[in-house]
Amino acid sequence: MNTVIFRTAAPFLTALMLLFSVFVLLRGHNEPGGGFIGGLVAASALAIYGIACGVTAVRRAIIFHPLAIAGFGLLASTVAGLLSVFSGVPFMTGLWIYPHLFGVEVPLSSVMLFDAGVYLVVVGAITSIALALEEREVE
Amino acid sequence: MASVTGLTFLALCLPFLGAMIAPAAVRHLGHNAAWPLALFPALAFLHFAGFLPDIAAGHSVQDGFEWVPSLNLRFSWLLDGLSLTFALLITGIGTLIVLYSGGYLKGHADQGRFFSFIFLFMGSMLGLVVSDSFLTLFVFWELTSITSFLLIGFDHQREAARRAALQALVVTGGGGLLLLAGLLLIWQITGAADMSGLLRAGGALRESPLYLAALILILGGAFTKSAQFPFHFWLPNAMEAPTPVSAYLHSATMVKAGVYLLMRLNPVMGGTMAWEMILPVFGGMTLLVGTLLAIRQTDLKLKLAYTTVSSLGLLVLLTGFGSDDAVEAAVLYLVAHSLFKGALFMVAGIVDHETGTRDITRLGGLRTAMPLTFAAALAAAISMGGLPPAFGFLAKEEIAAALAQASPWPIVLTIVAIAGSALMFAVAFAVALKPFIGARVETPRHPHEAPPLLWLGPVVLAILGLAAAMVSGFWHAYVSSPMASAVSGKGMEISISLVPHFGMPLALSALTVLIGVLVYWKLDSARFLMAVVLRKLGPGPDHGFDAFISGLVRLSHAVSRFLQPGRLEIYVTVTFLCLAAMLLVPPVLYGELPAIPSRPNMQWHEAAIFLIAVIGLAAVVTARDRLTAIVSLGIQGFAVAVIFLLFGAPDLSFTQFMVETLSVVILALVMTRLRLSTADHRPPLQMLSHAALAIACGLGFGLLLLKATQEPFDLTLTAFFSHYSKLIAHGANVVNVIIVDFRGTDTLGEIAVVTITGLAILALIRIRAGGERKLAANDPDVEEAMEVERP
Numbered sequence: 001m002n003t004v005i006f007r008t009a010a011p012f013l014t015a016l017m018l019l020f021s022v023f024v025l026l027r028g029h030n031e032p033g034g035g036f037i038g039g040l041v042a043a044s045a046l047a048i049y050g051i052a053c054g055v056t057a058v059r060r061a062i063i064f065h066p067l068a069i070a071g072f073g074l075l076a077s078t079v080a081g082l083l084s085v086f087s088g089v090p091f092m093t094g095l096w097i098y099p100h101l102f103g104v105e106v107p108l109s110s111v112m113l114f115d116a117g118v119y120l121v122v123v124g125a126i127t128s129i130a131l132a133l134e135e136r137e138v139e
Numbered sequence: 140m141a142s143v144t145g146l147t148f149l150a151l152c153l154p155f156l157g158a159m160i161a162p163a164a165v166r167h168l169g170h171n172a173a174w175p176l177a178l179f180p181a182l183a184f185l186h187f188a189g190f191l192p193d194i195a196a197g198h199s200v201q202d203g204f205e206w207v208p209s210l211n212l213r214f215s216w217l218l219d220g221l222s223l224t225f226a227l228l229i230t231g232i233g234t235l236i237v238l239y240s241g242g243y244l245k246g247h248a249d250q251g252r253f254f255s256f257i258f259l260f261m262g263s264m265l266g267l268v269v270s271d272s273f274l275t276l277f278v279f280w281e282l283t284s285i286t287s288f289l290l291i292g293f294d295h296q297r298e299a300a301r302r303a304a305l306q307a308l309v310v311t312g313g314g315g316l317l318l319l320a321g322l323l324l325i326w327q328i329t330g331a332a333d334m335s336g337l338l339r340a341g342g343a344l345r346e347s348p349l350y351l352a353a354l355i356l357i358l359g360g361a362f363t364k365s366a367q368f369p370f371h372f373w374l375p376n377a378m379e380a381p382t383p384v385s386a387y388l389h390s391a392t393m394v395k396a397g398v399y400l401l402m403r404l405n406p407v408m409g410g411t412m413a414w415e416m417i418l419p420v421f422g423g424m425t426l427l428v429g430t431l432l433a434i435r436q437t438d439l440k441l442k443l444a445y446t447t448v449s450s451l452g453l454l455v456l457l458t459g460f461g462s463d464d465a466v467e468a469a470v471l472y473l474v475a476h477s478l479f480k481g482a483l484f485m486v487a488g489i490v491d492h493e494t495g496t497r498d499i500t501r502l503g504g505l506r507t508a509m510p511l512t513f514a515a516a517l518a519a520a521i522s523m524g525g526l527p528p529a530f531g532f533l534a535k536e537e538i539a540a541a542l543a544q545a546s547p548w549p550i551v552l553t554i555v556a557i558a559g560s561a562l563m564f565a566v567a568f569a570v571a572l573k574p575f576i577g578a579r580v581e582t583p584r585h586p587h588e589a590p591p592l593l594w595l596g597p598v599v600l601a602i603l604g605l606a607a608a609m610v611s612g613f614w615h616a617y618v619s620s621p622m623a624s625a626v627s628g629k630g631m632e633i634s635i636s637l638v639p640h641f642g643m644p645l646a647l648s649a650l651t652v653l654i655g656v657l658v659y660w661k662l663d664s665a666r667f668l669m670a671v672v673l674r675k676l677g678p679g680p681d682h683g684f685d686a687f688i689s690g691l692v693r694l695s696h697a698v699s700r701f702l703q704p705g706r707l708e709i710y711v712t713v714t715f716l717c718l719a720a721m722l723l724v725p726p727v728l729y730g731e732l733p734a735i736p737s738r739p740n741m742q743w744h745e746a747a748i749f750l751i752a753v754i755g756l757a758a759v760v761t762a763r764d765r766l767t768a769i770v771s772l773g774i775q776g777f778a779v780a781v782i783f784l785l786f787g788a789p790d791l792s793f794t795q796f797m798v799e800t801l802s803v804v805i806l807a808l809v810m811t812r813l814r815l816s817t818a819d820h821r822p823p824l825q826m827l828s829h830a831a832l833a834i835a836c837g838l839g840f841g842l843l844l845l846k847a848t849q850e851p852f853d854l855t856l857t858a859f860f861s862h863y864s865k866l867i868a869h870g871a872n873v874v875n876v877i878i879v880d881f882r883g884t885d886t887l888g889e890i891a892v893v894t895i896t897g898l899a900i901l902a903l904i905r906i907r908a909g910g911e912r913k914l915a916a917n918d919p920d921v922e923e924a925m926e927v928e929r930p
Binding site for chain 2: 032074091132
């Protein structure tokens, strides 16, 4: 897998796929997509980058430990569920606000935060497994 | 009445409050913290004493509050003659014990912790005796087991203490589980979930066909707690605990919990054939075994421990009798025993504390050095030996009267009781006289009279034992009679006093004393004789316990080895076998196989995709090496994903694409990581069996799907979600809205699982990376195996 072409193309491919994964995550509420699929796309992107450039490069690129990312995602999802406490509705009730940014109405919701949490969990868990497997004996 | 309810609840909480502040109090005041701390049980004692006139008038107090109303749980208490007497004993003796501990553990580094444990135990025990509801009764019952574990193992540096603590916990805690089963059974039979309701239910329990089962379960709980033969061995071992614990738990309170339970249930369970057979037999056995073993001991505490065992046996025997006299005798003896045994234990502790030894053969002539202690010991021993003018005498007289008119085998039981009492008499004076009279013997420490904190307890208890007998009329009116009424379930008046009534009982008492004096006189030869006999008998139940525990460990190892052989192949095979069985067996059994569909009308592109899937499968089967097989399996997965796409499930198909891709990548990684050989070399037979299993699973799923499509489809949910998804969740993608909104909590659980899976896999890979690591917890070199790995 160490062709020059692949090694050159991989970073671009990865960047594109990551961008696409975020797009898939955000459109998931009305179109096919969502946190789980977005997370899988992002994990594949990182896997491609890892196959091309090695594990250390991926670890450098994502800054945090992948399991920390997964943990943060779990926290984000839980917080999204707990937000309902402040408006006195049952746990996990979806809450929506519509702030106007630059004259455009942007629908934001606790559900979206929840979905982003799912995305992070999937990315983190799968990447950590893949990286751990890809790592040759302890550096 | 609300204020009384609140106050009673506060009184029940006082010990727990004491447990909370004890460590801080000891830090600031040292051992003198005992004085303020003793206020907690003293206040509780005063509160409960306030109920005395009411109870003596024949009422009972039943109160409480809703605890978990939705589960029908009440935190309720029942105060009648029986539970009130116990509550007073627990709080009263508890007060003295707290003071005594202050002196006994003076300067001990962990004194604060010790006070905490004692208070926790006191609270549990108090809760146990006043509980009305079965569930609170059980909770407190087990709490006393746990707190006694902490107290017995207080000196946790010593292995003997640890073993004794564990043994007590296993025996009494295990008995507690039997008790739980028994209580649930009684609940089932009578429909009463609390004691007061059960007492009102009357004889329903006795007539039930399940009566015997309930009785055996309850007795299992009571006999383990009250150290009846053959469970008596844990009590002497519990002498590893500091002396205040022995005085409190193993004489006055905890070990009486079993007797309390039997007395409490006597009105509804007693009087039957089984009750009057089992209780006297076991009680009598315990009585004899305990006293004979007591004769053999030279350690003051162990002597007392064995006599405690036999006293408990005597109480069980009397409770099992069921005659009015026997109930009265049991009630009198229980109170007398708590008073004198608590005092004697504390005396033993003082002797140990002041001289540095508890060995009866190395003590003598202490009367000049410790006059006060000697006086207390003597008074307590008079009570234990059943001599006037002590309360023990009244109890003994009553016991003799009860036995003289026993209905089944009176002679046997009388002989047993007299032998037991005589031996107890001998032991009592051996403990109370031997160390104090005779010539002065050199001891490790130079003895002085103990400080007030230490002598207060035994002196008060000894005086009480004498005073109660002097004013027996008053005492009976307030304590004994209400308690006897509660035990027998009908009004009773106890009138026995120090004035001896001539006749059979007095003759029996005299005989008892005579034998006792004889044994005391010949104590050394009696001890020698017992030692010889015991050697002849071989190992006792204490060894049995060890054998039981090691057998249990061996059994669990064997079971683990059978269920968890540690070979992935076996796990996977078993899993798929179960899956195939689950999918195939029910439809065949119930004749629910789907109808074979007519030839499907496929479009050409659908047919093409189907063909691709089949080619992929063929490639998997014929692949030379594993990597090719894995990638070929991906082909088939992609084909399925395309089919999903064609039939209107874009989300699903999208996910399927990603999962297939990642599976191939990760499987390939695992292969290289585990350095598996690239070729597949299973023997043909194994190949066949695996193929059969795979086909069976596939067939099962295929049939299931066919069947599902042939059933009439219920569109309720579909309609609901398509209607409301836009309306209340503001989303058009129904599948996704269900995942993140309608069923969000499920998804939260699932992503938690995904995270944990990631963690677990990482750990597994790390362990492999670290070479051959041993992770067995019982490995001696586990220390180095668990060294933190440098990333």
